[in-house]
Amino acid sequence: MKKALFLMSLVLLLGACSPFSLVNSETYNDADLASYKTFRIVSPADGDLPPGMEMVTYYNITAAIREQLLERGFSEDPNSPLLVNIGLTIHREIQTQPALPPGYSPLSGPYFNGYYPYFMWPRDYYWSSYYSNAKIITGIYKEGVLTMDFVNIETKVPLYSASVATIMQNGNPQFRNLKGIAEAVETLFSKFPVPLLPQYRSK
Numbered sequence: 001m002k003k004a005l006f007l008m009s010l011v012l013l014l015g016a017c018s019p020f021s022l023v024n025s026e027t028y029n030d031a032d033l034a035s036y037k038t039f040r041i042v043s044p045a046d047g048d049l050p051p052g053m054e055m056v057t058y059y060n061i062t063a064a065i066r067e068q069l070l071e072r073g074f075s076e077d078p079n080s081p082l083l084v085n086i087g088l089t090i091h092r093e094i095q096t097q098p099a100l101p102p103g104y105s106p107l108s109g110p111y112f113n114g115y116y117p118y119f120m121w122p123r124d125y126y127w128s129s130y131y132s133n134a135k136i137i138t139g140i141y142k143e144g145v146l147t148m149d150f151v152n153i154e155t156k157v158p159l160y161s162a163s164v165a166t167i168m169q170n171g172n173p174q175f176r177n178l179k180g181i182a183e184a185v186e187t188l189f190s191k192f193p194v195p196l197l198p199q200y201r202s203k
Contacts, residue, residue: 020184023145023163025191031159033150034194038080039069042120050088050118057175061086064185065148071200072192081154087117087147117147117163126156144175148188164188 027033041062049058065084066076074082150160164187176184195201 019180020187021165022187022190023147023165025162027160027193028158031150031157033082033160033192036080036082037073037075038077039074039082039084039150040076040078040080041065041084042086044120047120047122049120050086053088053175057181058086060175060178060181061146061185064182065188067182068185068189068192071196072194073197074194081152082159083121083151083153085119085121085123085149085151087119087123087149089117089145089147117145119147119149121151123149126151126153126158146184146188160193162188162192 044055044058049055065086069084070076145163145165147161147163149158151158164184175181
């Protein structure tokens with residue numbers, strides 16, 4: 001019994017030491033993501049890389065996202081209506097505030113005064129479809145928060161969003177290595193509404 005309690009405490013302690021934390025995980029518009037069978041990930045052809053992100057980091061992040069989706073039964077298709085959009089910001093304190101009213105387009109640059117993730121496919125394109133109580137992440141400093149939106153690009157309706165902190169090295173503008181990025185993206189998907197296929201659950 002004591003051994004079991006010790007092992008459980010060790011697992012909890014190790015989990016608490018994880019450098020990654022899920023900032024938010026939210027489904028919009030009563031979306032049934034399991035009804036989608038395909039996906040495509042935003043590419044530099046759809047917009048611009050966030051400032052500070054190089055192509056190698058983009059490829060590492062998208063490879064980790066792709067793996068998570070394939071292990072949930074999705075197939076990659078360049079014509080899929082389900083787009084995975086990527087955003088990044090580097091601010092410190094985390095809080096949420098209501099999304100701006102439909103039709104409002106911020107004009108203060110890619111970081112929107114330093115408080116908003118830079119999305120490769122501009123979020124304004126589908127912002128007007130948000131519910132009035134949708135949340136955005138603001139005020140994040142040197143946390144390297146990576147945000148992932150799932151959007152139906154045919155209807156421009158947002159379906160799901162999640163954010164994970166510390167995608168960048170603490171106190172260092174460098175992105176984490178391949179293993180660190182994979183672990184961060186695994187945390188990003190930790191509350192994703194479509195579970196892993198049975199054969200991947202024991203990994």
